Amino acid sequence: MKIAVINPNATESMTRKIAVAARAAAASGVTIEARTGIGAPASIEGHHDEAMAVPALLAQVREAEAAGVDGIVVACFDDPGIGACRELATGPVIGICEAAVKAASMIATSFTVVTTLPRSVPIIEEMVRRYGLSHQCRRVRSAAIPVLALEEPGSNARFLVRDEILRAVEEDRCEAVVLGCAGMSDLARWLSEETGVPVIDGVTTATKFVEALVGAGLKTSKIGAYAAPNPK
Amino acid sequence: MKIAVINPNATESMTRKIAVAARAAAASGVTIEARTGIGAPASIEGHHDEAMAVPALLAQVREAEAAGVDGIVVACFDDPGIGACRELATGPVIGICEAAVKAASMIATSFTVVTTLPRSVPIIEEMVRRYGLSHQCRRVRSAAIPVLALEEPGSNARFLVRDEILRAVEEDRCEAVVLGCAGMSDLARWLSEETGVPVIDGVTTATKFVEALVGAGLKTSKIGAYAAPNPK
Amino acid sequence: MKIAVINPNATESMTRKIAVAARAAAASGVTIEARTGIGAPASIEGHHDEAMAVPALLAQVREAEAAGVDGIVVACFDDPGIGACRELATGPVIGICEAAVKAASMIATSFTVVTTLPRSVPIIEEMVRRYGLSHQCRRVRSAAIPVLALEEPGSNARFLVRDEILRAVEEDRCEAVVLGCAGMSDLARWLSEETGVPVIDGVTTATKFVEALVGAGLKTSKIGAYAAPNPK
Amino acid sequence: MKIAVINPNATESMTRKIAVAARAAAASGVTIEARTGIGAPASIEGHHDEAMAVPALLAQVREAEAAGVDGIVVACFDDPGIGACRELATGPVIGICEAAVKAASMIATSFTVVTTLPRSVPIIEEMVRRYGLSHQCRRVRSAAIPVLALEEPGSNARFLVRDEILRAVEEDRCEAVVLGCAGMSDLARWLSEETGVPVIDGVTTATKFVEALVGAGLKTSKIGAYAAPNPK
Amino acid sequence: MKIAVINPNATESMTRKIAVAARAAAASGVTIEARTGIGAPASIEGHHDEAMAVPALLAQVREAEAAGVDGIVVACFDDPGIGACRELATGPVIGICEAAVKAASMIATSFTVVTTLPRSVPIIEEMVRRYGLSHQCRRVRSAAIPVLALEEPGSNARFLVRDEILRAVEEDRCEAVVLGCAGMSDLARWLSEETGVPVIDGVTTATKFVEALVGAGLKTSKIGAYAAPNPK
Amino acid sequence: MKIAVINPNATESMTRKIAVAARAAAASGVTIEARTGIGAPASIEGHHDEAMAVPALLAQVREAEAAGVDGIVVACFDDPGIGACRELATGPVIGICEAAVKAASMIATSFTVVTTLPRSVPIIEEMVRRYGLSHQCRRVRSAAIPVLALEEPGSNARFLVRDEILRAVEEDRCEAVVLGCAGMSDLARWLSEETGVPVIDGVTTATKFVEALVGAGLKTSKIGAYAAPNPK
Structure with a gap:
C-alpha cells in the first residue's frame, strides 16, 4: 500500500x-x-x-x-x-484535524485541542462543528506560538504547548488532548508522558x-x- | 461608496x-x-x-x-x-449564499434553495448549516442544469428552474426560494412572478x-x- | 423610501x-x-x-x-x-437583535452581546439560538444597569457598559460586541473607540x-x- | 390544590x-x-x-x-x-404544547404533531425546537381546518384529524401523535382508538x-x- | 394507582x-x-x-x-x-434524570446538575443532550463524593453538596439546581432552604x-x- | 497485535x-x-x-x-x-455502528443506514445523533428482516437489503450506504457491486x-x- x-x-x-x-x-x-x-x-x-x-x-x-x-x-x-x-x-x-478529533472521540468522552496561534482557534472550532464533535470538544486553545517556532532548534515552543495542555486538563476537565498543528507531531509522545493525558497527533x-x-x-x-x- | x-x-x-x-x-x-x-x-x-x-x-x-x-x-x-x-x-x-439565506430568514420562516447541479447540493447544505440556518432551510434542490447553460441564449434552463421552484413550494411547504447560483440573478423577478413566491437573488x-x-x-x-x- | x-x-x-x-x-x-x-x-x-x-x-x-x-x-x-x-x-x-447579531456574523467569527439587566440574558440567549447563531455567540453579558439609567444625564451607565465590553474582549475572546439595548444606540461609536473592537448597534x-x-x-x-x- | x-x-x-x-x-x-x-x-x-x-x-x-x-x-x-x-x-x-411534546418524549421515541391550520405549522416547529425535541419530532402536520371548525356540531373536522393521524403513522413512522390544538381535547381518546397510536392531548x-x-x-x-x- | x-x-x-x-x-x-x-x-x-x-x-x-x-x-x-x-x-x-431535567425546564430557563463523582459528569452531559436540554443546562458539576457517602450517618456529604450548589448559583448563573443522584433525595428541601434556589429531586x-x-x-x-x- | x-x-x-x-x-x-x-x-x-x-x-x-x-x-x-x-x-x-458511520463520513458527504428491523431504526438514529453525524445521515432504513434471517441458507434477505439500498440511493440521494447489522458483513462487497454505491460494513x-x-x-x-x- x-x-x-x-x-x-x-x-x-x-x-x-x-x-x-x-x-x-x-x-x-x-x-x-x-x-x-x-x-x-x-x-x-x-x-x-x-x-x-x-x-x-x-x-x-x-x-x-x-x-x-x-x-x-x-x-x-x-x-x-x-x-x-x-x-x-x-x-x-x-x-489531520478530522482524523485526530475523530480518534479522540473513540478513546475519550471529551477532548481539548491545543493549537499554535489564537487566530486559528475559531477556524478549528468551526471544523470541529462541521465534523459533528462540538459536544465532545471542551475547548480549542492556543499556546500562542507561530507555526514555524516549532521548527526552531532550541525554541521553548514545546514547553509552552505542555503548559497549555496542563491548563486544559485542569480547567477544561478534558479526557484527551488533540495537537492542533502538524508541526507538533514529534512532540505527542513526550507531551503525553509529561502530562499524563492521551495526546493525539493528527499525522499519526x-x-x-x-x-x-x-x-x-x-x-x-x-x-x-x-x-x-x-x-x- | x-x-x-x-x-x-x-x-x-x-x-x-x-x-x-x-x-x-x-x-x-x-x-x-x-x-x-x-x-x-x-x-x-x-x-x-x-x-x-x-x-x-x-x-x-x-x-x-x-x-x-x-x-x-x-x-x-x-x-x-x-x-x-x-x-x-x-x-x-x-x-451571495450567506446574503441570500440570511435575507430569506428575515422575510420568511422557511426557504428552499434551488441550485444548478446535484453535486452542489451537499456543498450548499453544509454552508447553510455553517450559517446556522438549517432549521429554516426546508431543502436544497437542484434543477439539474450546468452553470453555463444559464448563459446560453435560447436555453430552457430558466424553465427548469421555474419548475423546480414550483415543486419546492408544493412539496417542501417553503415560504421563500433562494436562487443557488449567481448566473440566475437575471431571473429572480420573472421567477417570482411566475411562481408567486418570494424569489431571492444573492447578487442583489x-x-x-x-x-x-x-x-x-x-x-x-x-x-x-x-x-x-x-x-x- | x-x-x-x-x-x-x-x-x-x-x-x-x-x-x-x-x-x-x-x-x-x-x-x-x-x-x-x-x-x-x-x-x-x-x-x-x-x-x-x-x-x-x-x-x-x-x-x-x-x-x-x-x-x-x-x-x-x-x-x-x-x-x-x-x-x-x-x-x-x-x-434590532436579529439585525445586530446577523450583522455581527458577517464581520466577525464570534461576538458577545452586552445588555442591561441580568434578567434579559436568558431571553437574549434564546433569541440568538432561534436565529441560529449560538455557535458564533461567545456569551451574553449584562452590565447590570436598568434600561432607563441609559436615559439619565450624568449616569455612569456608559462606563459600566464600556467596562463590560473590555471584560468580554478579555475573557470571551470575542471579535465583535453587540449592544443589547436600543437605549445604547448613541454609545456605539464611542464604545468602539474606547475598546478597539467593532461595537454593533441594532438600531443602526x-x-x-x-x-x-x-x-x-x-x-x-x-x-x-x-x-x-x-x-x- | x-x-x-x-x-x-x-x-x-x-x-x-x-x-x-x-x-x-x-x-x-x-x-x-x-x-x-x-x-x-x-x-x-x-x-x-x-x-x-x-x-x-x-x-x-x-x-x-x-x-x-x-x-x-x-x-x-x-x-x-x-x-x-x-x-x-x-x-x-x-x-399545552410544552406539556404534550414532553409527555410524548416520555412514552415514545418519536412523535408527530397534528394541528389545525397550515400557518401554525412553522410556529409549532419553532416551539418544538425551543423545547429541544426536534430530534424526536418526525413532523408537524396540519389537518387544514380552522380552529373554530372544531366547535361546530356536525363538522367533519374530527375525521380530517383522524385521517391526518393515519397518514402520520404511515408516512412519518411516528410512535405517538400530539394533538396541536386545545380544541381537540375531547377527541384524544376517540382518535387513539380509531388509529391505534397513543394520541396525546395537551390540556390533559x-x-x-x-x-x-x-x-x-x-x-x-x-x-x-x-x-x-x-x-x- | x-x-x-x-x-x-x-x-x-x-x-x-x-x-x-x-x-x-x-x-x-x-x-x-x-x-x-x-x-x-x-x-x-x-x-x-x-x-x-x-x-x-x-x-x-x-x-x-x-x-x-x-x-x-x-x-x-x-x-x-x-x-x-x-x-x-x-x-x-x-x-429520575429525565424527570428532573424536564421538570427543571418547566420552572426555570436554566439549570445546573450537581452529582456525586466527577466520572459521572460526562455521562450526565450526554443524557441531557439526548433529552434535548443542553441549551438549558448551564453545567454538570460534581461534589466529589462517592455515592454511598450519602448513606453514612455523620458524613459531611450534604455540606459538600450545598457548597457546590452555592458555587453553581454564583458561577453558572443557573436558575434551578438538579440533584444528580437518587441518594440525595432526602436533601432537596434542606438544600433549597440553605441556598435559596429551587432544588429538584429526581425521585420526587x-x-x-x-x-x-x-x-x-x-x-x-x-x-x-x-x-x-x-x-x- | x-x-x-x-x-x-x-x-x-x-x-x-x-x-x-x-x-x-x-x-x-x-x-x-x-x-x-x-x-x-x-x-x-x-x-x-x-x-x-x-x-x-x-x-x-x-x-x-x-x-x-x-x-x-x-x-x-x-x-x-x-x-x-x-x-x-x-x-x-x-x-461497529460508530466505526461504520465515522468511516462513511470520511469518504462521502452523506450516507444512509440500512438495518434489519423497523424497531432498530430509532435506536440507530439516536446513536448517529450521539456520534454527531445526524447532519450527514440522510436516513436510517430497515429492510424489514429479522436478524437471524441473515443466517438462513437460501433466505432472500440479501435481496431485500439490496433493494432497500437501491431505494436509498434513489430517494435519499445518499453517497454511501452503511450496513446496519453485523450479520450483513459477508454481503458488503456483493451489495456494493450490485448497487454501485460504496457499502460499508461495520465489522470490517x-x-x-x-x-x-x-x-x-x-x-x-x-x-x-x-x-x-x-x-x-
Missing part, C-alpha cells in the same frame, strides 16, 4: 518531520510518500494562507494519483481543500485511518459531491 | 450579468466595480473548481482594496474563500447587505480570525 | 435617541418615521413588559402600514412581536437591513406563517 | 370543552378553575392572534394568583406568553404536569428570568 | 430512602412499591456499574408488571436501561410524572422501538 | 461470519480472537436484547483483557455497552479502526469517564 502524506506548506523541514511521524505510524508494507506544497506559503496561519496553499496541494494530489497512491493524508490541521482533494482522488483522503492518526479505510476496501464515493471535477 | 462585485469564475458574460444585477440593486451614489476571476475556471461546479478559483479571487480583492473599495461581494453561491477575502479586506465582505441581496454594513459604519473585525495575514 | 422605526416602549426620550441613530444611518432619500408604543410600559425589562408592549406596537405597525411605509424596524432588543408585525406588514420587518443595523431588503425588492412572504391575520 | 386552566381566546364554548378535559384529568382534591381570555381574539391562528391574546391572558393570571391558585395551565397550543405568565405566577405555569397532560410540579413542591424560579416584573 | 419505584443498585438503605421520597410525593390513593436491584452493584458509579445493574432492574420490571403496576420509576440518575424497561412495561417508565419528580402520565391515560407506545421484546 | 472481536449475541454462526470478515480485514501480523456472548440472547433486536447481552459481553471483555488483547471490536450495530467495555479495557474499544471498519488506534499508540483514556470501575 502506498500513502501520500502531503504537507501543504512549503517548509521542507516540516515535511521531513511529518514524514518521520507518518513512517513511524505506518504498518509494515505501507510506503509513505511525503510531498511538499511547492510554491505554497511557508506556514499556514489563517484562512488566507490556507486558500493560497490549496492549488499546490491539488497539484500534489494529481501527481500522487498519477503515481498510483492508495490514499492521501493532508498534513495541515486546517484540513485545507479536503473536498477538492477528494474530487481528484480515487482512494480515501483525510485531513490520519496515516492510520487512511491505512484503515484502504484496508477496508473503501474509496472516496464518486456518486455525488466528490465525483471527479466536471470538465471545462 | 464603491463596492467591488467579484465573479470568481472566468466567464465574462457572467460577470456582465452579475454587474447588471448589482447595479440595479445599488443605491444612488454607490459605484459597482465588477471584477472577474482571471485565470479561474470558467464555472464553479464543486469543491475543486471552487478551490482553484480562490487565488484569482484574492488577487481581485487585493486590487479592489488598493483601489479603495468600501466593501466586497463575492458573487458565487459556494461563497469561495470568504474567510481569506475577509483577512485581506478592510470593509465588509459577503458571499449581497450588494444591498454590503451597502448596509458600510452604511452602518461596520468593517471586518481585525482582532481575531480575520486579521491581516501574517507576514511570511 | 419610508421606514418606520418603532420604539415599543412608552419613553419618548428613548424614541428620540433611536430616531437620531436611525436617521444618521439612513441613506439619502430614506425617510425615518419614528414611533412610540403609546400606552406600553416605560421600559421593556423581561417577558412581561415585552408582552404588554406588543399590542401598542402592533397598533403602530397598522398605522405605519396605513401611512404607506416600505419597511419597519422594531427598536427593542427583545425583538417583541416580530412574527405578529410581519403578519400585518407588507414590507420587511426586522428587530436594522435600519440599514430594512433599507437593503426593500432595495432588493423583497417583502415579507405572505404564503405561510406571515400571511395576514385570519379575519375573525 | 387549585389549578387555573386559562383558555387565552375569547370563545366560551372552547373554555367549557377545555374545562371538561382538565377536570376529567385532575386528581381528586384538585379544583380546576377555568378562565377565558376576555376581550382576546375568538381563536388563535398565528402570531398576531397570539400576541393580541396575551394581555387578557396575563389579566387572568393576575386574577388567578390573587385567588390563590397553586399552578396554571395555558390552554392554547401556541404556548402564548408563557414567560410573561411565569413572571407573574408563584407556582408552575405550563403551556398540562393539567397533570402542573399537578405533578405542585405536588413535588416546585414553584417557578424567581432568581432569574422569571422574577416578578420590575416595577415601573 | 400503583407505581413501582426501583432502586437499580443493591443497597437497601438507599431503597428505603428513595421509598420515603416517593411516598412523600405520591398523591393519596397512589401506592408506592419500592424495589431493589437484587444482585446488582452496591452503587452505580459509571457505565460499568450501570450495565451490570440492568438485568436485575429488568427482573424487577417484570415482577412489577406481573404485580400489575401502572407505571415505573427507575431511581438512579444514570437512567439505566430505560429503553429496555419500556419494552417490558405496559405503563409509563421514567428515569419522576414519581409525580409517572402519576401524571398514568392519570392522563398514557401508556408506553408499543408500535415502534418500545414494542415488547421479540421472542427468541 | 491481537484484537478481540466480540459478537455480543449467542449465535455461533454469526460469530463465525463476523470472524471471517474481521480476519479478511486484518493486517498481516494481526490476530483476530473471535468471541461469543455466551448466555446472551440469540439476536439483538431492540433495547431489551441489548441490555441483556451486555453482562456476557463484559465477561468476554474481561477475558480478552486477561488474554492480553490490544484492542476490542464490539460486533453488534447497537454498540451495546461500549462505555462499560471502555472502563474495563486498556486499549481502544469500538462498536471497526477492525481496521482498532488496528489504527492501536498502531497510533492510543489507548482508552483513563482519566475520566472511562477509568476502571470503582471497587465496591
Whole structure:
C-alpha cells in the first residue's frame, strides 16, 4: 500500500518531520510518500494562507494519483481543500484535524485541542462543528506560538504547548488532548508522558485511518459531491 | 461608496450579468466595480473548481482594496474563500449564499434553495448549516442544469428552474426560494412572478447587505480570525 | 423610501435617541418615521413588559402600514412581536437583535452581546439560538444597569457598559460586541473607540437591513406563517 | 390544590370543552378553575392572534394568583406568553404544547404533531425546537381546518384529524401523535382508538404536569428570568 | 394507582430512602412499591456499574408488571436501561434524570446538575443532550463524593453538596439546581432552604410524572422501538 | 497485535461470519480472537436484547483483557455497552455502528443506514445523533428482516437489503450506504457491486479502526469517564 502524506506548506523541514511521524505510524508494507506544497506559503496561519496553499496541494494530489497512491493524508490541521482533494482522488483522503478529533472521540468522552496561534482557534472550532464533535470538544486553545517556532532548534515552543495542555486538563476537565498543528507531531509522545493525558497527533492518526479505510476496501464515493471535477 | 462585485469564475458574460444585477440593486451614489476571476475556471461546479478559483479571487480583492473599495461581494453561491477575502479586506465582505439565506430568514420562516447541479447540493447544505440556518432551510434542490447553460441564449434552463421552484413550494411547504447560483440573478423577478413566491437573488441581496454594513459604519473585525495575514 | 422605526416602549426620550441613530444611518432619500408604543410600559425589562408592549406596537405597525411605509424596524432588543408585525406588514420587518447579531456574523467569527439587566440574558440567549447563531455567540453579558439609567444625564451607565465590553474582549475572546439595548444606540461609536473592537448597534443595523431588503425588492412572504391575520 | 386552566381566546364554548378535559384529568382534591381570555381574539391562528391574546391572558393570571391558585395551565397550543405568565405566577405555569411534546418524549421515541391550520405549522416547529425535541419530532402536520371548525356540531373536522393521524403513522413512522390544538381535547381518546397510536392531548397532560410540579413542591424560579416584573 | 419505584443498585438503605421520597410525593390513593436491584452493584458509579445493574432492574420490571403496576420509576440518575424497561412495561417508565431535567425546564430557563463523582459528569452531559436540554443546562458539576457517602450517618456529604450548589448559583448563573443522584433525595428541601434556589429531586419528580402520565391515560407506545421484546 | 472481536449475541454462526470478515480485514501480523456472548440472547433486536447481552459481553471483555488483547471490536450495530467495555479495557474499544458511520463520513458527504428491523431504526438514529453525524445521515432504513434471517441458507434477505439500498440511493440521494447489522458483513462487497454505491460494513471498519488506534499508540483514556470501575 502506498500513502501520500502531503504537507501543504512549503517548509521542507516540516515535511521531513511529518514524514518521520507518518513512517513511524505506518504498518509494515505501507510506503509513505511525503510531498511538499511547492510554491505554497511557508506556514499556514489563517484562512488566507490556507486558500493560497490549496492549488499546490491539488497539484500534489494529481501527481500522487498519477503515481498510483492508495490514499492521501493532508498534513495541515486546517484540513485545507479536503473536498477538492477528494474530487481528484480515487482512494480515501483525510485531513489531520478530522482524523485526530475523530480518534479522540473513540478513546475519550471529551477532548481539548491545543493549537499554535489564537487566530486559528475559531477556524478549528468551526471544523470541529462541521465534523459533528462540538459536544465532545471542551475547548480549542492556543499556546500562542507561530507555526514555524516549532521548527526552531532550541525554541521553548514545546514547553509552552505542555503548559497549555496542563491548563486544559485542569480547567477544561478534558479526557484527551488533540495537537492542533502538524508541526507538533514529534512532540505527542513526550507531551503525553509529561502530562499524563492521551495526546493525539493528527499525522499519526490520519496515516492510520487512511491505512484503515484502504484496508477496508473503501474509496472516496464518486456518486455525488466528490465525483471527479466536471470538465471545462 | 464603491463596492467591488467579484465573479470568481472566468466567464465574462457572467460577470456582465452579475454587474447588471448589482447595479440595479445599488443605491444612488454607490459605484459597482465588477471584477472577474482571471485565470479561474470558467464555472464553479464543486469543491475543486471552487478551490482553484480562490487565488484569482484574492488577487481581485487585493486590487479592489488598493483601489479603495468600501466593501466586497463575492458573487458565487459556494461563497469561495470568504474567510481569506475577509483577512485581506478592510470593509465588509459577503458571499451571495450567506446574503441570500440570511435575507430569506428575515422575510420568511422557511426557504428552499434551488441550485444548478446535484453535486452542489451537499456543498450548499453544509454552508447553510455553517450559517446556522438549517432549521429554516426546508431543502436544497437542484434543477439539474450546468452553470453555463444559464448563459446560453435560447436555453430552457430558466424553465427548469421555474419548475423546480414550483415543486419546492408544493412539496417542501417553503415560504421563500433562494436562487443557488449567481448566473440566475437575471431571473429572480420573472421567477417570482411566475411562481408567486418570494424569489431571492444573492447578487442583489449581497450588494444591498454590503451597502448596509458600510452604511452602518461596520468593517471586518481585525482582532481575531480575520486579521491581516501574517507576514511570511 | 419610508421606514418606520418603532420604539415599543412608552419613553419618548428613548424614541428620540433611536430616531437620531436611525436617521444618521439612513441613506439619502430614506425617510425615518419614528414611533412610540403609546400606552406600553416605560421600559421593556423581561417577558412581561415585552408582552404588554406588543399590542401598542402592533397598533403602530397598522398605522405605519396605513401611512404607506416600505419597511419597519422594531427598536427593542427583545425583538417583541416580530412574527405578529410581519403578519400585518407588507414590507420587511426586522428587530434590532436579529439585525445586530446577523450583522455581527458577517464581520466577525464570534461576538458577545452586552445588555442591561441580568434578567434579559436568558431571553437574549434564546433569541440568538432561534436565529441560529449560538455557535458564533461567545456569551451574553449584562452590565447590570436598568434600561432607563441609559436615559439619565450624568449616569455612569456608559462606563459600566464600556467596562463590560473590555471584560468580554478579555475573557470571551470575542471579535465583535453587540449592544443589547436600543437605549445604547448613541454609545456605539464611542464604545468602539474606547475598546478597539467593532461595537454593533441594532438600531443602526436594522435600519440599514430594512433599507437593503426593500432595495432588493423583497417583502415579507405572505404564503405561510406571515400571511395576514385570519379575519375573525 | 387549585389549578387555573386559562383558555387565552375569547370563545366560551372552547373554555367549557377545555374545562371538561382538565377536570376529567385532575386528581381528586384538585379544583380546576377555568378562565377565558376576555376581550382576546375568538381563536388563535398565528402570531398576531397570539400576541393580541396575551394581555387578557396575563389579566387572568393576575386574577388567578390573587385567588390563590397553586399552578396554571395555558390552554392554547401556541404556548402564548408563557414567560410573561411565569413572571407573574408563584407556582408552575405550563403551556399545552410544552406539556404534550414532553409527555410524548416520555412514552415514545418519536412523535408527530397534528394541528389545525397550515400557518401554525412553522410556529409549532419553532416551539418544538425551543423545547429541544426536534430530534424526536418526525413532523408537524396540519389537518387544514380552522380552529373554530372544531366547535361546530356536525363538522367533519374530527375525521380530517383522524385521517391526518393515519397518514402520520404511515408516512412519518411516528410512535405517538400530539394533538396541536386545545380544541381537540375531547377527541384524544376517540382518535387513539380509531388509529391505534397513543394520541396525546395537551390540556390533559398540562393539567397533570402542573399537578405533578405542585405536588413535588416546585414553584417557578424567581432568581432569574422569571422574577416578578420590575416595577415601573 | 400503583407505581413501582426501583432502586437499580443493591443497597437497601438507599431503597428505603428513595421509598420515603416517593411516598412523600405520591398523591393519596397512589401506592408506592419500592424495589431493589437484587444482585446488582452496591452503587452505580459509571457505565460499568450501570450495565451490570440492568438485568436485575429488568427482573424487577417484570415482577412489577406481573404485580400489575401502572407505571415505573427507575431511581438512579444514570437512567439505566430505560429503553429496555419500556419494552417490558405496559405503563409509563421514567428515569429520575429525565424527570428532573424536564421538570427543571418547566420552572426555570436554566439549570445546573450537581452529582456525586466527577466520572459521572460526562455521562450526565450526554443524557441531557439526548433529552434535548443542553441549551438549558448551564453545567454538570460534581461534589466529589462517592455515592454511598450519602448513606453514612455523620458524613459531611450534604455540606459538600450545598457548597457546590452555592458555587453553581454564583458561577453558572443557573436558575434551578438538579440533584444528580437518587441518594440525595432526602436533601432537596434542606438544600433549597440553605441556598435559596429551587432544588429538584429526581425521585420526587419522576414519581409525580409517572402519576401524571398514568392519570392522563398514557401508556408506553408499543408500535415502534418500545414494542415488547421479540421472542427468541 | 491481537484484537478481540466480540459478537455480543449467542449465535455461533454469526460469530463465525463476523470472524471471517474481521480476519479478511486484518493486517498481516494481526490476530483476530473471535468471541461469543455466551448466555446472551440469540439476536439483538431492540433495547431489551441489548441490555441483556451486555453482562456476557463484559465477561468476554474481561477475558480478552486477561488474554492480553490490544484492542476490542464490539460486533453488534447497537454498540451495546461500549462505555462499560471502555472502563474495563486498556486499549481502544469500538462498536461497529460508530466505526461504520465515522468511516462513511470520511469518504462521502452523506450516507444512509440500512438495518434489519423497523424497531432498530430509532435506536440507530439516536446513536448517529450521539456520534454527531445526524447532519450527514440522510436516513436510517430497515429492510424489514429479522436478524437471524441473515443466517438462513437460501433466505432472500440479501435481496431485500439490496433493494432497500437501491431505494436509498434513489430517494435519499445518499453517497454511501452503511450496513446496519453485523450479520450483513459477508454481503458488503456483493451489495456494493450490485448497487454501485460504496457499502460499508461495520465489522470490517471497526477492525481496521482498532488496528489504527492501536498502531497510533492510543489507548482508552483513563482519566475520566472511562477509568476502571470503582471497587465496591
